Amino acid sequence: MNQNRALETIMPWMVTIGIFVVWEVGCRAFNVPAFILPRPSVFLDVLVQLHGPILQHAEQTLLTTVVGFGFAVVLGVLGGIAIGASPWIYDSAYPLLIGFNSIPKVAVVPVLVIWFGIGVVPAVITAFMISVFPIIVNVATGIATVEPELRDVLRALGASQLQILVKVGLPRSLPLLFASLKIAITLAFIGSVISETVASNAGIGYLMVAASSRFEVPLVFAGLMVVAVMGVVMYAIFAALEQRLTRWAFRGSRAA
């Protein structure tokens, strides 16, 4: 058992490192030029040398993402509660919501720029728009699927709709909320980086566009790596929170 546990922690690292090794060896063997596909050693070198400015841009992107994501969590949970608790709101708001989610967010950025100018605001809004949908849908599902019998038990005790929501609806949608948060945080990064590439003069997205226009492809890849690492770290934070707060939902699995 212990050996398995150790292997489980090592495996993700092994796989990641393995892919980088294959990449490095492949590029060397086929003599791929750096402006087409840079070797990991090249862009990691760039990452180390330019860590000052890269860190600055990363900070900007992280902040933008977290702010947009924060809005998405608050409004997503509230929206999810409203939609899940009321069949009437559910029926009237759902088509609109799906239509809204179908719009490619890249197409909205220019509009946001017209409204708010270039910079942080469009990026925050894009991160918000792209990450709010899964949160709404998951919370609404958790709240709308309270067992009718349980609802009867509580109503026969004189419980109000609010009490049913607080005692049953919210706790039971927690696992669904966390599942959606893990998706939403990675989506939020996509949103902010997209917006930065289109309309910003700071952030990893901007850095990558600027670098690629100068054919500094290794720097572009360094930027990609930074975004990926930030995404993984945020994901891990929410996965850890999920394990702590909703242990009961993982009953029977190896985590329990």
Add this chain to the structure above:
Amino acid sequence: MVQSQAAPPGHFVDLRGVSLTYGEGEHETLALEKADLAIAKGEFAAVVGPSGCGKSTLMRLVSGLMPPTTGAVFVAGDRVTRPLSCVGMAFQNPTLLPWRTTLANVMLPLEIVEPHCRTFRRDRRKYTRMAEDLLASVGLAGFGGRFPWQLSGGMQMRASLCRALIHAPELLMLDEPFAALDAFTREELWSVLQAVWMEKRFTVIHVTHDLREAVFLSDTVYVISKRPGRVVGRATIELKRPRTLDDTYGHEFNEYVHDLRRRIGEVRAQ
């Protein structure tokens, strides 16, 4: 043994000419038709009938979760117009909350029902003791700290019964509570339920399709016809209490079961 008319009014639970229709227009279904039912305070009443006869509808009507289309429901002398706030309920599915321990599940009604919810925080220790005692009385002493998913189906049902009884309701509604359990566990729980009831003497409406269960547990058995459900018979079970599982193999017990069986056979043939 079986009389066709309901008992006179002035009872704890009183249904007078209650009908319920679902849906509208062509999809209209009559679930319950002119049901008359009178249950005395402290009586253990069973409701039996073929599946789909509106037994569960009856429960929801009595607890005020659903208004009747015609007729009136009276509980404790008052006409029921909105959900009663003093009813304990348990269903075939134990519906315990997986994020709460068994003890916290049992104490859930105390957080909601008046007047306990006002003093719940202050008197937490007293209420915890109450819940532990109740768990012990159904054979779950020491299991309060476990989560429901760590308990067997029978134990979950016991906990569900405790949750229905913790606030000392005057009326307990059971909707096929033991239907999903194996035969041994089920019979064990008959005895547990009987013991708790004999101690506290609340009024029970117990919906079941198990005739032996109905005869074992109840004072009165109501037979409901198939859809649209009508109360077509009432049998008084005069076996002395406490009834034991050995009694269920006796002549007298089986007379009652046969009699009910025959009644339901007639209803189904109609």
